[in-house]
Amino acid sequence: MNGEMETLDSTGHTRTTWDSENSAEVEAARGQFDVLTRKGYKAFRVKRDGGEGEPMKSFDPEAEKMILVPPLQGG
Amino acid sequence: MPFYYTASTWAGAGQSAAVTTAVTSTLGVWNSWIDAATTSSTNCIWAAWTADEIEARRQELREFEEKRKASGDRASALLLHYLDERQRADLAAHRWFLVDGKSGVRYRIKRGDLVGNIEVLNPDGSVRHRLCGHDRQIGLPLDDQLLAQKFYLEHHEDEFLRIANRH
Numbered sequence: 498m499n500g501e502m503e504t505l506d507s508t509g510h511t512r513t514t515w516d517s518e519n520s521a522e523v524e525a526a527r528g529q530f531d532v533l534t535r536k537g538y539k540a541f542r543v544k545r546d547g548g549e550g551e552p553m554k555s556f557d558p559e560a561e562k563m564i565l566v567p568p569l570q571g572g
Numbered sequence: 573m574p575f576y577y578t579a580s581t582w583a584g585a586g587q588s589a590a591v592t593t594a595v596t597s598t599l600g601v602w603n604s605w606i607d608a609a610t611t612s613s614t615n616c617i618w619a620a621w622t623a624d625e626i627e628a629r630r631q632e633l634r635e636f637e638e639k640r641k642a643s644g645d646r647a648s649a650l651l652l653h654y655l656d657e658r659q660r661a662d663l664a665a666h667r668w669f670l671v672d673g674k675s676g677v678r679y680r681i682k683r684g685d686l687v688g689n690i691e692v693l694n695p696d697g698s699v700r701h702r703l704c705g706h707d708r709q710i711g712l713p714l715d716d717q718l719l720a721q722k723f724y725l726e727h728h729e730d731e732f733l734r735i736a737n738r739h
Contacts, residue, residue: 505712506712506716507711508639509647509716510650539727539728550726550727551727566719566724567710569707569721569732571704571705571735571736572704572705572708
């Protein structure tokens, strides 16, 4: 199964994909997820069709799709 | 357009001795620069860009604008992907969309100036107050900012209310 993670950034977003059967790809995606969530990014499990999301605390290689949102601050 | 050089940066740029004038007022410096191409006060110098330099700056600006437009387009596409049909219609018609927090409070996220762009609505639809909370580090395009606000309000409402400034 192929997983997908979209990280909001200055380019609009960056898409990371992995094959859940490929341990190297999974670990690379997990590493990225961990680095960003430690920086305060919020992670959400979402559906490919854009349907309702739900917060997630840890990387799930079986997740169909995730989105990572940078920390917001008072303006 | 002129560059501004101090004496040291002028020398560092490989230039020979600066043309100097006795002009000390700002207006005088500009007039003199226009007349003589270069002028200086006691310790700085204005120098005209060459045609190549002007073209290089124009090219940089064009590339910057292209990247900015591309990132804005990508953000818009992503935002639309995560909005439902009603939200997409409201955004197209009114430049805002509604989001419901888990508390039952309804928020109106407005596209435009990010300052206080979230309206907290009363049950009758009137505006209770405004909230301001957005990315200030990554440089997200506008529609990514709106998408981030949507996810925060839907799933981390209490945290967002703590960090957002109230207007």
